[in-house]
Structure formats: structure tokens, C-alpha cells
Amino acid sequence: MTGLLEGMFSGGALPHLERTLAFAAARHLLILDNVANADTPGYRRKDLDARAFEESLRAAQRDGAVPPRPREYRQLRGKEAGPSGSISQPGVLRHDGNDVDVERELAILGKNAVLHNSLAGLLRNSFEQIRMAITERPT
Amino acid sequence: MNALDISASALSAQRTRMTAIAGNIANANTTRDEYGRRIPYRRLEVLFAAGSEDGSAGAAGAGGAGGTVRGVRVTDVRPARDPFRWVRDPAHPDAVDDPASPFHGQVLMPRINAVHEMVDMMLASRAYEANLSSMETTKAMTAAALRIIA
Secondary structure, eight states: OHHHHHHHHHSTTHHHHHHHHHHHHHHHHHHHHHHHTTTOTTOOOEEEOHHHHHHHHHHHHHHTOOOOOGGGSOEEETTTTOOSSOOSOTTOSOOSSOOOOHHHHHHHHHHHHHHHHHHHHHHHHHHHHHHHHHHTSOO | OOHHHHHHHHHHHHHHHHHHHHHHHHTTTOOSOTTSOSOOOOOEEEEEEESOTTOOOOOBOTTOTTOBOOOEEEEEEEEOOOOOEEEEOTTSTTSOOOTTSTTTTEEEEOOOOHHHHHHHHHHHHHHHHHHHHHHHHHHHHHHHHHTTTO
């Protein structure tokens, strides 16, 4: 019985959808923090390594494994995350050591939200299909 | 700290900044302090720092890897140390009335730059809106996540 249930929820694209959704949710928090600290002197933006996550997702799909959990995402800060705005350099306006560009952060936030919401929709459809198969009638 | 708390901390911080700016503009010509002494108003500055209100390190965000998300907090609202300015206005009740003084007929005024305050207000307003719209995004995401099981 356990095996049946496990197979129902760990097969197909479900684990990948779930982990990517978790990634988008975790990234959302960091981008929110960047927007909240857009006026904080000395604040350097934070981000998650989307490329590294995509790599591990691809590797997991290839090997039939499950992608990493949120706890295993690498957080980028400072130089690693890369500035979205410009920081103190000759001929640059800002001199408070903050490298957040609100407009770019909001663009990242929007893109990430679209990813999150479409993944949520896909997950919903997957569960709906399982439900349909169980009840043997379309809902 | 959850997603809405982060945005809320920024909304609160920006509103505090807005209040300080409004007070600065309102007191642009205030020549006495709250005790009636002849000390002009000093403009208030609001200082921000990354971190939660209670000063804790913040929840280890789902970001993991020891990373935290904490929002923003107001660390201090302090009077600026700008010098006051002398304005010639002999009819002013607080003008120096002493012919021997080099400041005879002048009155000590706060150093408030209206342009500076207005620009700061626009920045605070824009930052407020940015956080408000990210709050809307958070709500849409939460609703989408809830629909997975509904």
C-alpha cells in the first residue's frame, strides 16, 4: 500500500515540479528582502543561484533522481549575487554602498512569481489527473 | 519572517521616514523648541538597517545555506547636526534685540531645505509603492499555491 502511494506522488514530473516550486518560493523571500532594503546603506543584494539549481534539476531528471531541497540551495550574496543597480564607482550617483536597483528587483520578482504560479497550476493539474483516475470521472 | 512580514517591515520603515519628512517641512520656520526655548527645530533623519524589528538574526529563510531574510528596520530617528542659519527679520518676535550684538535684528532659523525634503519624500513614496506591489505579488503567489489542493 505504501509503495502504491509513494509511486503515485513520486512518479512522473511531480517531485521536479514540487522542488522547483519550493525554489521559486525561497527565491521570492530573498528578492523581497532586496526590495525592502532598497534604501538601507551598505546593503548588498542576495539571491539564489538559479543556474546551479537548473543544473541540478537537469542532472536529477537525467539520473531519475529528485532535485535538491530548499535547504541545499546556495545563497549568493554580495559580489557573487551581482549588483542589480550600480554602487559607488567614479561617475556613479549612489554612494551609500547599496547595490539594489528596485526596478530590476521588481522585474525579477515578477518573473519569479510567474514561474511560481505556473508551476502551482501544473501541480494542481497533476493532482487533478490523479483524482480523475481515482474517481474514474472528470471533475 | 515570512514574505508578508518582510514587505510590511519596509512599509513601516518608509512610513516612519515619511512622517519625519512631513515634520521637517512643517517645522521649516519653527524658531523655538517644545519647551519654548529659543532653539530652532533640527531636521530629523531616519536611519535604516537590514534586520528584523526585535534585533534577532531572523528566520533562516527557505533560502537555506545559513542565509537569512530579515526585512528592514529603523535603527534611529535622530536630529541632524546641521548648523542653524541667521535670517534678517527685525520684526520677528524671536529676533535678537541687542544693538551691541553683531546679530542684532536677525533670527535663528532651522536649516531645512524644501527641495531636499521633497525629493526624499518622493523616494520614500516610490519605495513604499514598490513594497506594496511586491506584497500583492506575494498574495497572488499564496493564492496560486493554495489552489494546488483546492
